[in-house]
Amino acid sequence: MQNSPLCFFVAFSEKKPFLNPGRTALEGKSLNILFVGDIMGKPGRWALSQLLPGLKKKYAVDFAIVNIENAAGGYGCTPQIAQKIKSYGADLQTSGNHIWDRKEIFPYMETDPNFLRPANHPPGTPGFGARVKPLITGQKVAVLNLEGRVYMRDLEDPFRYADREVEELKKETPVIIVDFHAEATSEKQAMGWYLDGKVTAVIGTHTHVQSADEQILPGGTAFITDVGMTGPHKGVIGINAQDALARFLTQLPHRFTVATEDIKLCAVVVSVDEQTGKASKIERLKIDFKPEGQTFEDGE
Ligand code: FE2
Secondary structure, three states: OOOOHHHHHHHOOOOOOEOOOOOOOOOOOEEEEEEEOOEEHHHHHHHHHHHHHHHHHHOOOOEEEEEOOEOOOOOOOOHHHHHHHHHHOOOEEEOOHHHHHOOOHHHHHHHOOOEOOOOOOOOOOOOOOEEEEEEOOOOEEEEEEEEOOOOOOOOOOHHHHHHHHHHHHOOOOOOEEEEEEOOOHHHHHHHHHHHEOOEOEEEEEOOOOOOOOOEEOOOOOEEEOOOOOEEEOOOEOOEOHHHHHHHHHHOOOOOOOEOOOOEEEEEEEEEEEOOOOOEEEEEEEEEEEOOOOOOOOOOO
């Protein structure tokens, strides 16, 4: 237990509730949780900054989660960018395999209680894999970040790891959101069925292509194979097409640059009974964003 990420989230459990606009403790028992898919570079960050406040208001969002693993030029995240995304209205940030691309984020992970990396890493890995956050309603939301193993690194078994984490998180709240950062659709769908009835939602990230299979599984768990990417869609998963083609056609190293056109924000809104933790609805969002004069060629 000494090296488990769980001991870290307990130590950093916060007392101060979130005060999202338009919400009081006396309102109904349904929580709305927004999950925004992978932020890709400066275009993705700009779209988030402009759209997130309106989305939180429109959907009466109680808690907003944003995956930021590609937020810094497509490769990881820096402390400065994490702070900016927090200032846009993200209550908690999740990540994935690319979070290790920027070493400056390592110490930051240890200090920001609203920043996660996949939990199923070996003992001693910097950062935290799960958090429990209090809401103004009096309820708490737990977020668990896991990474798949099919066509990815050989981490600890995310299924068995989920068992242990969910058991601990359930002691604090029935509302548990899982960001499953994985490549294979089969592994993601398997995780949805594995955790059905045990958690509120299993939301896939990493592939950057939004799937149209959002559903409530029989046990009351909201599921989508991949929530999609927030950033430029005219390219190859957010990268300029010519950069991606150069690597595929030559098999030589080639620096990738973030594309700039056809920017969209991809997300889901999950409605959940705060007493049972069961989801009643999952709504998929794919919103076109026009940057109106903002350019993205200058830096990450
Ligand atoms: Fe990823």
